[in-house]
Amino acid sequence: MRWDKKRILEIDRRHIWHPYTQMKDYEGRDPVVITGARGLKLFTADGRELYDTISSWWANIHGHLHPALNRALAEQLEHLEHVNFSGFTHPWAAEVVERLRAFLPAALSRYFFSDNGSTAVEVALKMAFQYWQNRGETRRTRFLALREAYHGDTLGAVSVGGVDLFFRLYRPLTFEALRAPAPYCYRCPENPSPDFTRDAEDIDCNFHCVAVLESIVKEHCDEICAVIVEPRLLAAGGMIVYPAEYLRRLREITRRYGILLIFDEVATGFGRTGTMFAMESAGVVPDIVCLSKGLTAGYLPLALTVTTEEIYRAFYADYLEGKTFYHGHTFTANPLACAVAAANLRLFQEERPLERGRRVREFFHRRLLELFSGRPYVGDIRYLGYVGAVELVRDRTGREPFPPEKRVGFRIYMASLEEGLVLRPLGDVIYWFLPLCVTEGDLDEILTRSLRVMDRVIGEIS
Numbered sequence: 001m002r003w004d005k006k007r008i009l010e011i012d013r014r015h016i017w018h019p020y021t022q023m024k025d026y027e028g029r030d031p032v033v034i035t036g037a038r039g040l041k042l043f044t045a046d047g048r049e050l051y052d053t054i055s056s057w058w059a060n061i062h063g064h065l066h067p068a069l070n071r072a073l074a075e076q077l078e079h080l081e082h083v084n085f086s087g088f089t090h091p092w093a094a095e096v097v098e099r100l101r102a103f104l105p106a107a108l109s110r111y112f113f114s115d116n117g118s119t120a121v122e123v124a125l126k127m128a129f130q131y132w133q134n135r136g137e138t139r140r141t142r143f144l145a146l147r148e149a150y151h152g153d154t155l156g157a158v159s160v161g162g163v164d165l166f167f168r169l170y171r172p173l174t175f176e177a178l179r180a181p182a183p184y185c186y187r188c189p190e191n192p193s194p195d196f197t198r199d200a201e202d203i204d205c206n207f208h209c210v211a212v213l214e215s216i217v218k219e220h221c222d223e224i225c226a227v228i229v230e231p232r233l234l235a236a237g238g239m240i241v242y243p244a245e246y247l248r249r250l251r252e253i254t255r256r257y258g259i260l261l262i263f264d265e266v267a268t269g270f271g272r273t274g275t276m277f278a279m280e281s282a283g284v285v286p287d288i289v290c291l292s293k294g295l296t297a298g299y300l301p302l303a304l305t306v307t308t309e310e311i312y313r314a315f316y317a318d319y320l321e322g323k324t325f326y327h328g329h330t331f332t333a334n335p336l337a338c339a340v341a342a343a344n345l346r347l348f349q350e351e352r353p354l355e356r357g358r359r360v361r362e363f364f365h366r367r368l369l370e371l372f373s374g375r376p377y378v379g380d381i382r383y384l385g386y387v388g389a390v391e392l393v394r395d396r397t398g399r400e401p402f403p404p405e406k407r408v409g410f411r412i413y414m415a416s417l418e419e420g421l422v423l424r425p426l427g428d429v430i431y432w433f434l435p436l437c438v439t440e441g442d443l444d445e446i447l448t449r450s451l452r453v454m455d456r457v458i459g460e461i462s
């Protein structure tokens with residue numbers, strides 16, 4: 001069978017249902033057929049190149065087809081492609097854990113493998129819940145999560161998710177989480193950031209949102225088992241960057257009330273925010289952390305839920321005590337994925353991309369401000385490490401959003417593909433979620449093209 005573009009599109013149109021896509025939007029247009037990639041670029045079936053400005057759904061870390069990662073995967077095929085992980089173990093899982101231990105706080109010492117970000121979160125929720133059950137504190141059954149949070153699309157993750165557009169319909173299928181306001185500085189009802197949010201560190205703030213969270217914790221302290229947050233960056237909620245101090249206060253509150261703290265680092269992990277893990281920027285250690293996406297540098301599905309000895313010990317008992325953690329997936333700790341994850345961690349240890357990328361990150365942030373701050377349709381500019389975002393508004397003074405029917409973000413996305421970029425929006429937030437191999441030259445090209453696209457689309461709709 002020859003896979004020419006026409007044939008691929010025929011099959012796609014007739015049989016394939018794509019994720020997070022209103023398929024009717026594609027009635028008169030084709031999805032982009034990608035036939036290869038290298039570094040920061042995706043190659044299309046009609047010979048064009050696109051900057052992969054969203055790191056293939058926030059997963060790619062060192063660019064596409066990195067030679068060391070390719071080699072690790074090819075070599076692994078000489079040994080073992082898959083084996084069950086219950087009662088069995090293998091060297092590649094051990095290497096991942098041993099290398100990760102060099103990056104994670106020592107208090108996080110027990111590693112539970114699974115196979116994607118949502119499962120890492122499901123594991124964390126069930127683990128936190130059962131921790132209290134196993135200890136006999138059976139009233140602790142509730143989770144506290146943030147509005148605008150996103151933790152995945154399986155039903156436990158949806159229960160703690162707060163992006164209404166995605167989750168509203170499924171509420172009858174989920175459990176009810178307690179919800180605290182998101183630290184969304186640009187749209188803070190108490191103390192809106194006077195200027196652009198940037199990295200949220202210079203904001204003069206009384207942390208009203210933390211006070212609200214604390215009042216919820218206080219009211220429900222003996223029924224809550226854990227608080228779950230995405231540290232420093234509410235990603236799918238609109239690339240909302242918030243201050244490290246928020247996390248320090250949150251840790252203090254959860255300690256004071258004896259509640260577990262879960263960090264979902266599925267999107268923020270592996271250098272994306274400029275430190276290996278976002279929690280490092282706050283110097284805060286949670287009780288459970290969820291990892292995926294960048295764990296294999298974006299090559300293969302793999303996830304980890306990492307926790308403390310204390311939580312692990314609450315499950316460790318004679319079989320008949322019924323404290324076993326009944327959770328597992330077919331592809332838990334898949335050896336191919338583990339081999340690539342180990343090679344990814346070796347790259348971090350040997351090539352030190354985060355130290356070497358300091359100037360590039362500074363350039364990125366400076367250029368974002370230089371290019372976008374003068375545009376009347378740019379309400380907010382925020383950034384953290386290799387993530388940058390602009391929130392587009394109809395009226396900058398009143399921070400008034402564009403009417404949803406204008407579909408500004410979607411139009412920009414479509415126009416960006418013509419400019420050789422992938423500006424996949426979150427509503428009217430346009431963002432860049434770049435791999436660590438990005439250069440100043442790439443950034444300049446990407447941001448200049450992005451600005452051209454936005455000027456054009458906003459010009460057409462105004």
Ligand SMILES: Cc1ncc(COP(=O)(O)O)c(C=O)c1O
Nearest residue numbers: 116117118150151152235266267
């Ligand atoms: C913070 C966060 N948690 C969990 C997930 C879910 O990961 P997955 O799509 O691999 O299930 C995502 C995905 O975008 C995420 O951003």
